[in-house]
């Protein structure tokens with residue numbers, strides 16, 4: 064494909080960051096200091112003072128707004144870390160401006176949103192990468208390589224777990240976030256760990272066990288999902304918004320010739336043994352666990368933009384994972400199994 068927005072200079076790809084919230088602050092810091100092949104040029108956020116506060120210490124400029132950022136010729140590519148509801152429109156606008164696009168997950172609130180993003184980036188011939196950072200985690204990537212090499216035979220049972228460290232403000236959680244924002248990582252991981260297979264049936268059970276007072280407002284914070292694949296494999300994904308011990312992301316692939324386990328709750332390999340027992344510190348946040356993976360995914364983005372090539376994980380992967388999430392929503396509503404929509 065003919066890519067534009069690839070830039071011509073030998074310097075790192077000039078990146079504009081859209082959305083100076085929690086993950087935006089982390090990604091901006093990485094882009095400014097750690098990501099090879101990238102440089103942070105500008106930051107935009109409509110929240111008063113947010114872009115300035117993030118950009119200035121990192122040596123970037125605070126754009127007057129998204130239009131101003133997209134009009135900047137020094138911005139070759141954008142990293143979208145805005146609130147989820149804004150993702151699809153921002154992807155389309157950035158593509159129309161000829162910028163390479165990295166969008167945090169999910170790439171839209173529904174499948175039509177993601178299809179708009181795919182169409183816009185295809186039409187513009189620009190890179191479209193989505194923030195499925197687990198693919199860039201060393202342990203998950205090593206496990207996937209072993210699955211591909213046939214080291215555990217044919218995958219039969221797969222498992223993925225995400226437990227967030229806490230539910231800070233339930234009023235700010237978007238609808239169906241447990242599927243669309245949280246478990247979407249697990250869905251992408253499970254699809255990726257079962258190469259070539261298609262999910263054919265999804266069944267989800269969810270409840271509000273962390274914040275029961277918000278159940279009637281539609282906030283479900285605890286869920287278990289089963290996924291049946293067309294190669295016969297069966298997967299489960301589970302999530303909670305509040306693990307007392309920290310941030311817990313683990314996976315497992317069980318096959319005809321063995322099993323792979325991925326992830327640990329320990330933040331280091333140090334265990335203190337004393338009179339009260341054995342103690343290990345646990346991982347406390349996504350930024351702590353996945354700092355290296357976030358750096359690697361942004362490096363892949365810069366390389367794809369500079370190289371004018373498709374990134375390792377793109378809009379179609381975003382569609383496939385969101386199709387499972389949307390099937391979960393339908394499953395909870397109907398109480399039965401649901402076939403996920405076909406993906407492009």
Ligand SMILES: NC(=O)c1ccc[n+]([C@@H]2O[C@H](COP(=O)([O-])OP(=O)(O)OC[C@H]3O[C@@H](n4cnc5c(N)ncnc54)[C@H](O)[C@@H]3O)[C@@H](O)[C@H]2O)c1
Nearest residue numbers: 082083084085086087108110144145146147149167168194
């Ligand atoms: N991959 C991961 O591990 C990971 C982790 C956390 C969050 N995320 C994703 O990143 C996104 C942001 O999450 P967060 O926790 O940082 O949220 P946040 O609420 O802390 O920040 C969102 C920011 O976006 C800004 N914003 C809203 N609309 C905008 C627009 N139209 N243009 C520019 N800025 C806009 C808000 O003012 C806010 O500063 C979410 O979609 C979330 O799913 C991904």
